[in-house]
Every structure is written in C-alpha cells, then in structure tokens.
Amino acid sequence: MHRHILRRIDCDSPNLTLSSEAAIGYWFLARVERFKTVLFDFSDVPTIGQAFADEIFRVFAASHPKIELVPTRANSEVKGMIDRARSAGSASSSQP
Numbered sequence: 001m002h003r004h005i006l007r008r009i010d011c012d013s014p015n016l017t018l019s020s021e022a023a024i025g026y027w028f029l030a031r032v033e034r035f036k037t038v039l040f041d042f043s044d045v046p047t048i049g050q051a052f053a054d055e056i057f058r059v060f061a062a063s064h065p066k067i068e069l070v071p072t073r074a075n076s077e078v079k080g081m082i083d084r085a086r087s088a089g090s091a092s093s094s095q096p
C-alpha cells in the first residue's frame with residue numbers, strides 16, 4: 001500500500017481569508033491522487049480554518065472516494081473542524 005505523510009504547513013498569519021485557506025488546502029493536496037492512504041499529522045497545530053478543512057475533508061474526499069484521508073494527532077478543535085467538514089460532505093452526498 002502506498003502511503004503519503006503530510007506535515008504541518010507553517011501558516012500562522014491572522015490575515016488569511018477563506019479563499020486563501022482553501023487555496024492552501026488545494027496546494028496541500030497536490031499529487032496525493034497517486035496514494036491510497038494519506039496521513040495528516042496535526043501535531044503542534046492548534047487550529048485549522050473551516051475552508052482548509054472543507055477543501056480537504058469534503059471537496060477532495062468527495063472527488064477521490066478511493067483515497068483514505070487519515071488525520072492523526074489532532075487536538076479537539078482541529079478534530080471538530082474535520083468532523084464538521086466531513087458531516088457537510090455526508091449531508092450533501094445523501095441528498096437527491
């Protein structure tokens with residue numbers, strides 16, 4: 001099985017907009033289509049933005065259903081953002 005480990009992006013700017021968060025999420029996913037499992041190591045990451053979580057755990061996940069996205073070492077705030085993005089993806093995929 002191919003695995004790809006993604007590490008933290010050092011992006012602590014308080015001036016990030018939703019579009020720049022989404023762009024970072026998109027950039028973060030460059031070339032991961034060739035892997036079956038992607039590990040996201042969130043150690044020392046205090047928070048992630050809604051747009052970043054949405055780009056990875058809803059948009060990318062929906063368009064790449066065969067790729068397993070595995071967040072690791074995430075604190076409760078990061079887990080909450082990931083869960084919200086995944087829930088939004090589940091809700092939109094269950095609608096007719």
